[in-house]
Amino acid sequence: MPKLEIIVASTRPNRxxxxxxxxxxxxxxxxxxxxxxxxxxxxxxNLPFLDEPYxxxxxxxxxxxxxxxxxxxxxxxxxxxxxxxxxxxxxxxxKNAIDYLHGExxxxxxxxxxxxxxxxxxxxxx
Numbered sequence: 001m002p003k004l005e006i007i008v009a010s011t012r013p014n015r016x017x018x019x020x021x022x023x024x025x026x027x028x029x030x031x032x033x034x035x036x037x038x039x040x041x042x043x044x045x046n047l048p049f050l051d052e053p054y055x056x057x058x059x060x061x062x063x064x065x066x067x068x069x070x071x072x073x074x075x076x077x078x079x080x081x082x083x084x085x086x087x088x089x090x091x092x093x094x095k096n097a098i099d100y101l102h103g104e105x106x107x108x109x110x111x112x113x114x115x116x117x118x119x120x121x122x123x124x125x126x
Contacts, residue, residue: 001035002077004028009083009094011043016115021082024113028080040072042093049096056102066100073104080111 006028008021021039028037047065054060061067083090098105 002033003036003038003075004034004078004080005038005040005072005076006080006082007094007097008039008041008043009081009091009097010115011091011093015043015084017082017084020113020115021080024080024082034078038076042097045069045072045097047093047097047100050099052100056100059103069097069100070104073101076108078109078111080113082113082115084115 006021006025008015008017010017018041021041025037025039028034045065047069051063052066053062059070061070081090081094083094086092
């Protein structure tokens, strides 16, 4: 059966995405379409800013963190990116994690689950 990886794209403390990702994971397991559902937390993966000397399409990775990230993404069949909206875009850690690799992402469906903490928190007082 296919494997789903749910990637938490925010690395900030007290982020809203982590409990949402856990909920999505439980729902995916209950649904039963995936044989394996894994939560992948970019805060724990802790990739440095892209530091590979060669273009990712060559897959000539030098650093162990890139080799580990490549193996993690390669084993998945589909992804859910749980990400906050920062300035009408996605997070820098997610962009960095995507840019580290190339072919590992090919032909794999991605679902986007955007979160926005400001709607959950009270408005600042003036």
